[in-house]
Amino acid sequence: MSTDRLSSFGADLAAIHHRLRADLRALQSGAAVGRDLKTHCLTFCSALTAHHTGEDGGAFVALAREFPELAPTIAKLEEDHRMIAGIQERIVALVEGGGDYAGELDGLAAIMESHFRYEERTITEALNELREGTTEGLLGLPAEPLA
Template sequence: MPAADLRVHCLAFCGALTTHHTREDGAFPEFERQMPELGPVLARLRREHAAIAKRIEDGIDDLDQLAEELEAHLRYEEEHLVPALNRL
C-alpha cells in the first residue's frame, strides 16, 4: 500500500477511534451513577483514552506499539465493562 493511502487509512481510523472514546467518556458518568463499583474501571479507561489521544495527537511513531496498547485496552474493557453493561 502506498504511504499516502496508509496515511489516509490511519487518519480515518484514528478519527473514528477518537470519536468512539469521546462518546464512551460522555456515557461514563451515567454508568458510574448506576454502577458506582465501576469507578476504578472507568477511571482506568479514561486514563487510557487520554493516553491514546495524546499518542495520536503527537503523531504515531510506532504502529505496533499503538496496536498493542489498543488490544490491551479493548481486552480490559471487554473483561470489566461489557459484563456490567450486559446486566443493565
C-alpha cells in the same frame, strides 16, 4: 426498544473493538502508501477517537450512575483513553510530516489491545444491564460499519 437489543451493548463493544483492531492491522501492514496511507491513518484515528470520546461521555457516565462501584475501573479506562490519544497525535504528526510511524503504530497496537481486553473484561456485564441509550450514543460508533 426490545430487551434483546438493549442487552447487547457488551456484544456491540466487542464488535467495535474487533473492527478497530482489524483497521489497525491493515494500517500496520503497510499496504497503503502516500495519500492512501494518510487517509487510512486519519480515518482510523478519527474512528478510535470517536469511540473513546463516545465512551467517555456516554457509556462511562451511564455506568458510573448505575454502577458506582465501577468508578476506579472507569477512571483507569479514561486514563488509557488519554494515553492512547497522545500516541494518536504523534502518529498523525508523523504521517503528515512523512516520518517513520511504524514504532508508534506498534506501541498503539499493544496498548490498545491491553485496553480493549481490560475494558471488555471489566464492563461488558454492566453494559448489558443498561436499559437506556443507543450503541452509538454510548460507545461512539455503530456496532456495524457504516456503508
